[in-house]
Amino acid sequence: GQNIDQPTEMTATEGAIVQINCTYQTSGFNGLFWYQQHAGEAPTFLSYNVLDGLEEKGRFSSFLSRSKGYSYLLLKELQMKDSASYLCAVMDSNYQLIWGAGTKLIIKP
């Protein structure tokens, strides 16, 4: 079966760095997405990785290791507005998105 695992909840301090991990087992792989979702809102796109390595975009970076079925989202210089759920999603061989349950990130002052 297809499976995406990520922690349910994480807590971090404003100004700090946090890493959200995601492991996956899917039928085929056509890339991995990270989305941010604030409560009551639709997800918004953060990053896309299809090759191994680190993609940096401002305060956010995303890493992928296809051989390990592993990705992480790294958030630096945390701000209170970063409090949200972060969803990991893998595009399978049919180009369909398989979603993780999301990681709720709580930022404390």
Next chain:
Amino acid sequence: GAVVSQHPSWVICKSGTSVKIECRSLDFQATTMFWYRQFPKQSLMLMATSNEGSKATYEQGVEKDKFLINHASLTLSTLTVTSAHPEDSSFYICSVRQGALGYTFGSGTRLTVV
């Protein structure tokens, strides 16, 4: 990426009534749109894939007669929740895929059935 408009943002309806949710691709001709449902503290669950000019493809466990999908044009797909019940209360989100990448989501519809 594509701009997707979803309406209404929230709706409260009585049990047994039907509710229609619209999803419009404003700047992109979408032959395919996706409908998701998300219960509190849970992941997005794909309900169905809406195909322009043909029948929608429903995921296992989703009742096609209860969740009617119409994709009559390249810019509009509608989801109608028929004979809604309180257990249908959820967050419904549509999305458009532009090419191999670029999934864009509508703003979502919060449905509450009382």
